[in-house]
Amino acid sequence: MSSQKTTGPQQIRVLKNLNQQAAAWMLGCTARALRDWPDAPRNENGTYPARELVEWARDRVPRPDLSDDDYDRLLVIQDVLYNGEPSDGERLSIIDALRALRRKYGENAWLVFVDMLVREWADIDEQFRAEAFSVPTETDIRRKVDSEMSGWECRLARDQLRIATVCDYCGKLRRGRHWIKADPPEGYAVQGGGCPTCHVTSSEQDARKRASLGCTR
Numbered sequence: 001m002s003s004q005k006t007t008g009p010q011q012i013r014v015l016k017n018l019n020q021q022a023a024a025w026m027l028g029c030t031a032r033a034l035r036d037w038p039d040a041p042r043n044e045n046g047t048y049p050a051r052e053l054v055e056w057a058r059d060r061v062p063r064p065d066l067s068d069d070d071y072d073r074l075l076v077i078q079d080v081l082y083n084g085e086p087s088d089g090e091r092l093s094i095i096d097a098l099r100a101l102r103r104k105y106g107e108n109a110w111l112v113f114v115d116m117l118v119r120e121w122a123d124i125d126e127q128f129r130a131e132a133f134s135v136p137t138e139t140d141i142r143r144k145v146d147s148e149m150s151g152w153e154c155r156l157a158r159d160q161l162r163i164a165t166v167c168d169y170c171g172k173l174r175r176g177r178h179w180i181k182a183d184p185p186e187g188y189a190v191q192g193g194g195c196p197t198c199h200v201t202s203s204e205q206d207a208r209k210r211a212s213l214g215c216t217r
């Protein structure tokens with residue numbers, strides 16, 4: 001048999017680049033279970049380095065292989081948690097589902113859920129870490145307060161009907177029957193609109209566009 005002829009260095013080369021099936025066989029788990037472990041050491045080409053994999057597996061608790069239905073239940077729980085505050089009913093059902101998983105697979109089933117969260121959140125790991133853990137500067141806070149204040153002022157102005165209408169196209173301000181070149185009054189909320197000049201122009205453009213499309217309406 002040709003395998004008996006492989007040399008030590010040749011076998012090491014193979015072991016440095018195990019595919020998923022072989023790596024899973026070596027660890028005694030399913031390929032899916034291995035794939036679901038987010039932090040299993042891998043080569044850049046997706047293969048597994050046997051030595052690092054064994055070192056990594058030594059201090060890991062083995063995860064049970066959940067059925068698709070049970071795995072799906074965990075994904076649903078994850079969705080419910082992501083969608084904000086779960087209702088009392090949802091919380092009770094989550095507890096029931098997690099307890100049922102423990103009865104069926106043992107306590108390690110919960111680790112599958114933890115793996116799931118870590119894998120999902122690892123996406124934001126590097127991207128937002130610096131931002132999330134940085135203390136905002138005084139300028140940042142001031143800017144945030146300013147923008148919140150202007151939001152409140154805008155709402156108040158609207159509540160009090162202090163609303164200025166500005167043409168979306170030419171920027172003119174509506175003043176009764178006229179549209180003039182002026183800034184909106186101080187403390188007014190601004191809404192967009194279309195002055196007759198621009199409105200005519202744009203409807204002419206629309207008409208031309210419709211004609212070119214062969215529409216008679």
Ligand SMILES: [Zn+2]
Nearest residue numbers: 167170195198
């Ligand atoms: Zn206009």
